[in-house]
Amino acid sequence: MSSGNFDSSCHVLQESLLSSASGYSNYRGILNWCVVMLVLSNARLFLENIIKYGILVDPIQVVSLFLKDPYSWPAACLIIASNLFILTALYVERRLAVGTISETTGRILHIFNLTFMLTFSSATVLSVTSMTPVGGVFSLGIYTVLFLKLYSYQDANRWCREIRQAKAKSLTRSYSCPDVQQSNGSAVHSLVSYPGNLTHRDMYYFVFAPTLCYQLNFPRSPRIRKRFLIRRLFEMLFLMQLLVGLIQQWMVPTIQNSMKPFREMDFSRMVERLLKLAVPNHLIWLIFFYWFFHSSMNVVAELLQFGDREFYRDWWNSETVTYFWANWNIPVHKWCLRHFYKPMLKRGTNKFLAQTAVFLVSAFFHEYLVSIPLKMFRLWAFMGMMAQVPLAWFVGRYLNGNYGNAAVWLSLIIGQPIAVLMYFHDYYVIHHESVKLSP
């Protein structure tokens, strides 16, 4: 454009940017727009909530979720009792290492030990009346983790014995159990080899380490980084407060408000309530994810100088449901792959069947963690997990790229509150009915 008063021609033949003919595609401002809109929308919801309900956050109430009677601590006792099973597993392994008992006897003892763990914990939670639902979920969660750890422990130790036998027989250089690749950090620790690992110290390191897969000589980080530890500890404490606050202030009133439409089966209001619940539920899940998989696990790992910090991978970019499940919870995924999926493939099961079996086991544990503490068997969690199989097939078949990613997000954002509402509704109905029957 020429300047000055003689700028008589100021139009050029050109297309509008949004016409496909312009070839324009820079919409990076849209991401900022999305962020601003989300922040504003949620600021409004927050303000509306405060106006409607006032401040509902009450840290004292949290204690009552764990304890009904301050002189009876059933969840804590149950957790302390778990040492019995840990030590049983260790002693069985010691006998097996020296050959006092046969492999078959050892196998049977381990299976008995593991089965007894699950039945003992669920029986306790179901029978002890002073056990609160939150205390029940917490202790059963610890039992589930221990179950997976001890299963891995006996598997890994058995593999070591198999290698020892193979070595003794063929005298050829096979895969050597203690020859793990030496990483920089672990050089200072002396490496142990097979029966040398069957110590209390090694066992309890594994029990507290943020992994479900046992191995001799875990990779170790060179030192405890104090600034890193303090930051993660601060996050851990702050996010825990935030989680409790959000649940009390946002989640509970929303769920309580949605009971009426659910009782009356008013469909459009049910959907509205579900979508209203989806936002806080999803936000709480995201914060929980960061709190548990990043802050807490890194704190524990830093304290134990545990080197492998891959507790999650980039599930937020997942374009298939399978990718999401394989990447959001790496400890469980690693365990499933190493102790369940690969052994099944080795035994000749086909891939799809093995995958479905993994989802089945996962569905079982989800149900175990929810139904028993609530003392209510509804199979919603089980069905929710099993629904992932057809969902994974559908998304993998028909959607890809950003559409697949959006579908995964949608299933996360919508799927969870459906399950939450189902359980809460049934729990509410049972509780409400019993109140009506009692007088």
Place this chain on the structure above:
Amino acid sequence: MSSGNFDSSCHVLQESLLSSASGYSNYRGILNWCVVMLVLSNARLFLENIIKYGILVDPIQVVSLFLKDPYSWPAACLIIASNLFILTALYVERRLAVGTISETTGRILHIFNLTFMLTFSSATVLSVTSMTPVGGVFSLGIYTVLFLKLYSYQDANRWCREIRQAKAKSLTRSYSCPDVQQSNGSAVHSLVSYPGNLTHRDMYYFVFAPTLCYQLNFPRSPRIRKRFLIRRLFEMLFLMQLLVGLIQQWMVPTIQNSMKPFREMDFSRMVERLLKLAVPNHLIWLIFFYWFFHSSMNVVAELLQFGDREFYRDWWNSETVTYFWANWNIPVHKWCLRHFYKPMLKRGTNKFLAQTAVFLVSAFFHEYLVSIPLKMFRLWAFMGMMAQVPLAWFVGRYLNGNYGNAAVWLSLIIGQPIAVLMYFHDYYVIHHESVKLSP
């Protein structure tokens, strides 16, 4: 990871992805997350709205916004009357071209014509009682556009005369008025040179063309693309329906609900209402932008084979307030630059003062378009536009990159509903007071 039963070492020394030490930065899934969350949140708001108010969309009611009395069409008459001013401008230019009147007389006649245009239209809108606010905005909008076009028309023609005189005097080759660069499409049309353009046909082409800047020989597109035209026409009709529907269903009830907190000056509820209004208001503004600047202007341009389709630039990426104002409405921006800002700079005004003057003129026209149809002088629109000057300074000084972009979005999303609520509140109070006084 080695496969099979001898996979005894499955941990590697590594950092978590979200630790800064990992160097990871691929969060492309987050954009999809934002989109899914926004769609879900708004789907819920939509559903809540339908449950609360039922269907409020009523196409017949739209007609009543334009017409109070079906036998009196004041807005249409006012628009038809504008031909008078168009023809006056043309005839003054013809006299000037042949030299029957002097430059000064011509200037005075033009100034008189332009001033009379604005005063006549505002006087009519203020005095005719059957004029509805919407009809008033519509006809004053057309008068504003015509004012800017006729101002540009007399400026451009004067420049042509100046060039003619310069040529006649010096006989050297100066900037030649009709020598516009010949673009591919315009080759078929024969080019006109200065006094040859003073025809009714040329004048009315300019009046209907989607630009405010007059020039001889506009660039022309080679043909009317039928598929393009039909698509834009369809968008135009569909989006108009959508706009009307959204205003009736979402905007009006939200505004009406916010009157109570505003009367009672309940601050937290005022903010909540403001944020609630911000979402539909912003959505409507975005749809209006696309409807007006992309669909409608392209339809008109395609019909007239007008070549320059740059009606907007990439304002959505703007990182400063100035960039936004210079890029969202290109016809007005071009006019301000060519007929106001550059002449001011030429006369020696400094840049900041000239820029402020542009905002002042823009503020005047915003106020003119709102206050007169509502018959209510409050200066909110004027102040809203003038507030852009300190805002532009602040954003340019303290924020850049994505923060600047987010600040621009925030000012758009929040700024507009504040002004809308201000006017609606005052209009409501006046209306309400008169109802209370009448019995």
